[in-house]
Amino acid sequence: MSHLDNIPSTPGKFKMEKSAYIHRVRWQSSITKLTFWSLIILGSILIFFYRSPSSSPLSSDPSRRSLSTYDWGGPSWEKRVRSSARVRSRNGISVLVTGAAGFVGTHVSVALKRRGDGVLGLDNFNNYYDQSLKRDRQALLERTGVFVVEGDINDSALLKKLFEVVPFTHVMHLAAQAGVRYAMENPSSYVHSNIAGLVSLLEVCKSANPQPAIVWASSSSVYGLNTKVPFSEQDRTDEPASLYAATKKGGEEIAHSYNHIYGLSLTGLRFFTVYGPWGRPDMAYFFFTRDILKGKSIPIFEAADHGTVARDFTYIDDIVKGCLASLDTAEKSTGSGGKKKGPAQLRVFNLGNTSPVPVSDLVSILEKLLKVKAKRNIMKLPRNGDVQFTHANISLAQRELGYKPTTDLPTGLKKFVRWYMNYYSQGKKADA
Numbered sequence: 001m002s003h004l005d006n007i008p009s010t011p012g013k014f015k016m017e018k019s020a021y022i023h024r025v026r027w028q029s030s031i032t033k034l035t036f037w038s039l040i041i042l043g044s045i046l047i048f049f050y051r052s053p054s055s056s057p058l059s060s061d062p063s064r065r066s067l068s069t070y071d072w073g074g075p076s077w078e079k080r081v082r083s084s085a086r087v088r089s090r091n092g093i094s095v096l097v098t099g100a101a102g103f104v105g106t107h108v109s110v111a112l113k114r115r116g117d118g119v120l121g122l123d124n125f126n127n128y129y130d131q132s133l134k135r136d137r138q139a140l141l142e143r144t145g146v147f148v149v150e151g152d153i154n155d156s157a158l159l160k161k162l163f164e165v166v167p168f169t170h171v172m173h174l175a176a177q178a179g180v181r182y183a184m185e186n187p188s189s190y191v192h193s194n195i196a197g198l199v200s201l202l203e204v205c206k207s208a209n210p211q212p213a214i215v216w217a218s219s220s221s222v223y224g225l226n227t228k229v230p231f232s233e234q235d236r237t238d239e240p241a242s243l244y245a246a247t248k249k250g251g252e253e254i255a256h257s258y259n260h261i262y263g264l265s266l267t268g269l270r271f272f273t274v275y276g277p278w279g280r281p282d283m284a285y286f287f288f289t290r291d292i293l294k295g296k297s298i299p300i301f302e303a304a305d306h307g308t309v310a311r312d313f314t315y316i317d318d319i320v321k322g323c324l325a326s327l328d329t330a331e332k333s334t335g336s337g338g339k340k341k342g343p344a345q346l347r348v349f350n351l352g353n354t355s356p357v358p359v360s361d362l363v364s365i366l367e368k369l370l371k372v373k374a375k376r377n378i379m380k381l382p383r384n385g386d387v388q389f390t391h392a393n394i395s396l397a398q399r400e401l402g403y404k405p406t407t408d409l410p411t412g413l414k415k416f417v418r419w420y421m422n423y424y425s426q427g428k429k430a431d432a
């Protein structure tokens with residue numbers, strides 16, 4: 001008989017062979033031991049999750065999408081930060097790019113690095129969409145010489161540290177919770193990233209010496225239910241159709257207040273449905289491509305009375321040019337030591353393509369490029385935050401930034417499809 005046979009199968013059903021007293025003493029000591037070890041294990045788990053000062057404040061935040069802690073700091077980490085942010089051209093700038101492993105962030109970081117600017121990336125690698133795509137973008141950035149620090153914009157200690165290590169002249173703020181429809185599923189993630197995260201970043205920027213100039217991503221969605229087209233920067237933006245749009249509009253007001261109080265130079269860019277290689281799998285052109293290839297039906301929205309739903313789709317390279325021109329024309333912030341010394345620049349620009357295309361035409365272009373007929377499922381535009389159309393007036397950006405989009409939708413989609421086929425032919429799965 002093995003000693004294992006002495007252990008009762010049901011806890012508590014001990015055979016009373018010895019005196020009750022001895023059993024009671026043993027029983028109490030077992031409970032004490034059990035409590036002691038439970039506390040030790042619980043303590044260890046807590047210490048594991050909160051072990052470093054760099055642990056993300058996300059850990060206790062219900063809006064968090066995945067449990068993440070970030071490690072940063074130390075001499076070799078600082079060396080990498082410094083080296084990545086080192087300016088290598090005359091008159092170059094040093095830029096902190098937030099959301100660097102995102103779609104626009106990756107393209108902008110590469111473009112800046114290639115022209116000799118210092119670039120440091122920051123990204124929290126959340127799981128809103130396929131994280132392996134973000135990791136592959138990160139690998140691309142590493143090959144270009146851009147180090148991406150893993151962390152969240154809500155982590156003020158990390159942001160302060162970055163500004164201690166590098167006196168950034170500019171911040172390109174692209175970290176955000178994107179996507180219009182997802183706001184109904186996870187509203188707090190929009191508040192967390194687009195409102196709280198923005199404030200956390202601006203708080204650190206306002207106290208930095210010197211204060212950086214900030215260029216950041218707003219959205220065409222701030223035009224909301226407006227019917228006057230094309231949308232101009234002077235138009236009202238007080239009827240957002242989604243929480244996403246509301247948080248971007250809120251960001252524009254927050255920018256105004258930091259400019260007014262602290263003299264921060266701030267430029268907001270209203271992007272119009274940006275698409276292209278290394279894009280976002282949650283966007284229609286991307287998952288339409290995946291689903292057409294899979295033979296899955298795709299939902300194509302239409303407005304009431306068969307009204308056309310259209311977007312001013314803008315190719316990534318045009319957006320990158322607009323971002324770089326915004327950084328190059330940004331004036332210096334005027335404050336120091338957290339105090340305003342004089343008026344500072346405050347700008348908002350539309351970055352669109354100026355030629356809206358119906359979603360059904362987008363599908364036709366994809367069908368031709370993919371040589372596959374789509375299974376179209378025409379359905380009523382759901383009440384989920386989508387607007388019927390967008391159309392940018394870009395004359396202000398043209399005048400002030402020299403912004404001039406040059407890629408039409410068929411040309412841009414051709415480049416996207418080429419990238420897509422190449423990327424996913426390497427055994428990767430195109431899951432959102």
Ligand SMILES: O=C(O)[C@H]1O[C@H](OP(=O)(O)OP(=O)(O)OC[C@H]2O[C@@H](n3ccc(=O)[nH]c3=O)[C@H](O)[C@@H]2O)[C@H](O)[C@@H](O)[C@@H]1O
Nearest residue numbers: 178179180219220221271272273283284299300301359386
């Ligand atoms: O311009 C912007 O500011 C916004 O552009 C996009 O938002 P959206 O234009 O809605 O882009 P998609 O989600 O790719 O949708 C494109 C078009 O396809 C339509 N659509 C979308 C999904 C679907 O299943 N079916 C469908 O017909 C939408 O109604 C829309 O007209 C981005 O997702 C936002 O993050 C960005 O801020």
